[in-house]
Amino acid sequence: MFKKQQNRVRIAKALETKRTSTPYAVSVEDLTVHYVTSKETVKAVNGISFKLPKKRTLGIVGETGAGKTTAMLSLMNMVPDPPGKIISGNIQVGGLDIRGLSQSELKRVRGKEIAMIFQDPMTSLNPVITVGDQIAESLLLHQDISKQEAMEQARGMLAKVGIDPDRAGEYPHQFSGGMRQRVGIAIALACKPSVLIADEPTSALDVTIQAQILHLMRELKEENDSSMILITHDLGVVAELCDDVAVMYAGNIVEYGTLEDVFNHTKHPYTEGLFNSLPNIHNRVSKLQPIPGLMPDPSKLPDGCAFAPRCPYATEACKAQAPYIKHFSESHLAACTAYHDEAFAIKRRETE
Amino acid sequence: MLKYIMKRILAIIPVVIAVSFIVFFIMDFVPTDAAVTALGDGATEEELEYYRDTHGLNDPLPVRYVRYMAGIFHGDLGTSYANQMPVWDLFFDKFPNTLRLALASVVVTVLLSLPLGILAAVKENTWVDTVCSTISFVGLAMPNFWLGLLLIMLFAVNLHWLPSTGAEGFKSLILPAITCGTGNMAALTRITRSSMLDVLRQDYLRTARSKGQSERNIIFGHAFRNAQIPVVTQIGIQMSTLIGGAVLTERVFAWPGVGAFMVDSIQKSDFEVVTGFVIMLAIFVSLVLLLVDVLYALLDPRIKAQYSKN
Incomplete structure (x- = not known):
């Protein structure tokens, strides 16, 4: 037991020497992740870059299969390998180069510096371990405390997420979906991580529960001074919680900016398509305009812009060359070849 | 939980009855004379008949079955024919x-x-x-x-x-x-x-x-x-x-x-x-x-x- 503590201290010291000071909670440069099997190579993430300043919330929006979850698992170096491989890229979390850490150092970082809330609370809790023990597990891994102290803190966490602490001895099957997601939040936040990743935390929940869970997350994030990355395909959730937005398509960030940039000065045709496919509460007679077609098979991506086959503005140039990255302001960029033409502009449905 | 275990133990009784019934009847079909097993080939017909009588082997099958089952609950499984030891x-x-x-x-x-x-x-x-x-x-x-x-x-x-x-x-x-x-x-x-x-x-x-x-x-x-x-x-x-x-x-x-x-x-x-x-x-x-x-x-x-x- 004593040796374990010594080990922990030693690794923590080694980690501190590797840390560089930075204003960013997370910074990712040119991250590429592929799933390589003997049959095919699935290009899940293809060179994304973004920087998340401390205490801010970044929303990552995109369809299922756009590579959102894979990109976020990379931040914890948890892409299932095999078949997943981080091909290239620099990943910094709290000034630590994630790809340059040993397994034992990574274990110090996971749960302590960066933690994750998962999509499906029905499957992300271990069914044969009490919820109290599952929360205490994180605490015991990262703090030098006794089992009793950990259990006491776990009960405190339960109270914080709005569950009666006396239920700490119960098993996940005794809780409803919303309650289980609260437990998931308690597990993720137990060690007060500086970065919190929430992977579609509400998509498996009832609409009435969604708002509660989102508010809880925001509250606790602010209490801990954490930064948050929220993966979602719900633009309403983004508007509610996020400061910055990244729109992902086929493993690329196609538009990136502040909430104001992306929502009110939409530049990328795909982002436009996302907004157009939302129902409009002010104009109920207007028809939904879904984006035609499907996202390309990530094992057979086209040469040029991956969105070109579905894009109403696409030209031959889009299909031939990689998209042009246009910076509209310091905070706002879009990857779209059409902006070679200064006069190009997209149309939002509301403005018609 | 305890209630469940008690229930399951009680459920063993029908299993025992079913198994004993099947075994007992199959054994009855086998054309072997228990008296011969017990007394050996040299025994006379009178000796065999006397053995069958005293050991209840001549009783009808249902009678023998019920008697046998009653014995089980007292820890009596009968006696080995071959060496006369309690089973x-x-x-x-x-x-x-x-x-x-x-x-x-x-x-x-x-x-x-x-x-x-x-x-x-x-x-x-x-x-x-x-x-x-x-x-x-x-x-x-x-x-x-x-x-x-x-x-x-x-x-x-x-x-x-x-x-x-x-x-x-x-x-x-x-x-x-x-x-x-x-x-x-x-x-x-x-x-x-x-x-x-x-x-x-x-x-x-x-x-x-x-x-x-x-x-x-x-x-x-x-x-x-x-x-x-x-x-x-x-x-x-x-x-x-x-x-x-x-x-x-x-x-x-x-x-x-x-x-x-x-x-x-x-x-x-x-x-x-x-x-x-x-x-x-x-x-x-x-x-x-x-x-x-x-x-x-x-x-x-x-x-x-x-x-x-x-």
């Missing part, structure tokens, strides 16, 4: 040996199969997986009597480390347990592997990993705890088979267990022994299966909740 005593003379061998074999199987199965699952589709599976199948492919004889040749005859026969102390248990245990390895390894593979894909392992938990604790603390139900089921099945006696192993090592003794009794037409033994074994197999069900509840709180509901 009850004979059973409890042999059964502890069988139980000992069965437990030891299961321990051998578990100690070999669980590590092999877990390792094979964690290293799925690699050469490690292949090696683990191959090892477990070697155990299945070797006939018990052959492996037993090889072990005797090596450890008893050549090295003089272990006794070749008998049931005296721990040392004499080792070779029969290995012989018996390796034969069951393949099944348990396969079950462990597939059950682990199932669990290793579960989301909650990702949650554990995201907490910073080590791979070793993820595999044993999180995954294996969830993979135990099929494993325990398989161990229960093997245990109940072994309780019936491992006839070949008992023969090779002259192990005084119930299996070999029952075979002898059948050959001697000592049907009182056969009937009594089968009924007693049915009871013990039922108890093993009950134990397995109780273990389920201890391993999985969801199952425990269900037991409490009923």
Whole structure:
């Protein structure tokens, strides 16, 4: 037991020497992740870059299969390998180069510096371990405390997420979906991580529960001074919680900016398509305009812009060359070849 | 939970009645005269008839069945025709040996199969997986009597480390347990592997990993705890088979267990022994299966909740 503590201290010291000071909670440069099997190579993430300043919330929006979850698992170096491989890229979390850490150092970082809330609370809790023990597990891994102290803190966490602490001895099957997601939040936040990743935390929940869970997350994030990355395909959730937005398509960030940039000065045709496919509460007679077609098979991506086959503005140039990255302001960029033409502009449905 | 166990114990009674009924009637069809078995070929017809009369063998079948069943509840399973000993005593003379061998074999199987199965699952589709599976199948492919004889040749005859026969102390248990245990390895390894593979894909392992938990604790603390139900089921099945006696192993090592003794009794037409033994074994197999069900509840709180509901 004593040796374990010594080990922990030693690794923590080694980690501190590797840390560089930075204003960013997370910074990712040119991250590429592929799933390589003997049959095919699935290009899940293809060179994304973004920087998340401390205490801010970044929303990552995109369809299922756009590579959102894979990109976020990379931040914890948890892409299932095999078949997943981080091909290239620099990943910094709290000034630590994630790809340059040993397994034992990574274990110090996971749960302590960066933690994750998962999509499906029905499957992300271990069914044969009490919820109290599952929360205490994180605490015991990262703090030098006794089992009793950990259990006491776990009960405190339960109270914080709005569950009666006396239920700490119960098993996940005794809780409803919303309650289980609260437990998931308690597990993720137990060690007060500086970065919190929430992977579609509400998509498996009832609409009435969604708002509660989102508010809880925001509250606790602010209490801990954490930064948050929220993966979602719900633009309403983004508007509610996020400061910055990244729109992902086929493993690329196609538009990136502040909430104001992306929502009110939409530049990328795909982002436009996302907004157009939302129902409009002010104009109920207007028809939904879904984006035609499907996202390309990530094992057979086209040469040029991956969105070109579905894009109403696409030209031959889009299909031939990689998209042009246009910076509209310091905070706002879009990857779209059409902006070679200064006069190009997209149309939002509301403005018609 | 206690209520559930009591219910299950009571449910053993109909099982015993059904088994005894079947065995009793089958034995009645066999064209062998118990009086001849008891008195030998030299007995005269009067002596035989006198024996049948005094032992109630001339009574109609239902009468004999009811009398027999009434005896069971008093610990009376009749008397062996061949050596005039009470069947009850004979059973409890042999059964502890069988139980000992069965437990030891299961321990051998578990100690070999669980590590092999877990390792094979964690290293799925690699050469490690292949090696683990191959090892477990070697155990299945070797006939018990052959492996037993090889072990005797090596450890008893050549090295003089272990006794070749008998049931005296721990040392004499080792070779029969290995012989018996390796034969069951393949099944348990396969079950462990597939059950682990199932669990290793579960989301909650990702949650554990995201907490910073080590791979070793993820595999044993999180995954294996969830993979135990099929494993325990398989161990229960093997245990109940072994309780019936491992006839070949008992023969090779002259192990005084119930299996070999029952075979002898059948050959001697000592049907009182056969009937009594089968009924007693049915009871013990039922108890093993009950134990397995109780273990389920201890391993999985969801199952425990269900037991409490009923």
